[in-house]
Amino acid sequence: MKIPASLIASVRSLALAAAVLAAPALARADMPTFEVVAENGRFTPETIEVPANTRFRLQLTNRNVGPEEFETSTPFKELVVGPGVTRSTIFPPLKPGSYPFFGEFHPDTAKGRFVAK
Known part of the structure; x- marks a missing residue:
């Protein structure tokens, strides 16, 4: 046939x-994935070493009683996560350097940084 x-x-x-x-x-x-836990108004770990010039995924688990908003200004990213929820977002490649992040609902204690190497 x-x-x-x-x-x-x-x-x-x-x-x-x-x-x-x-x-x-x-x-x-x-894609490299980095896990962060929001608990008691803090992020753990506070410092995350990521490969420079490589896209990566951030996976955030919120163990706070209420919601948390993970935020960076460079690059601009926001991720709102309800209590007991895990969500992820993709970051663009970062040039070598340090990039702070914070929790919008716990700005005094939920702080950290990405270190791109």
Whole structure:
């Protein structure tokens, strides 16, 4: 049985489209992930060493009684997390340096920094 060339071309196009769509998900699976816990109005750890010039994922678990808002100004990011909830966000590549972050609902005690090396 001979398979029509148009069917072969369609199957190839679908396979290529599937590979292109799957690539970002695979890239995210290999992305460095750093876990932070908000508890008693503080972040643990307070200092997070991240690879410079590399995208990374921050996973925040909130063990506070109320909500917490993780915030950075450079790069600008906000992540509101309810009590007992874990959420994540992706950060763009950071140049070598130190980047502070804080908790909007506990600004005096929930402080930390990323150190990109």
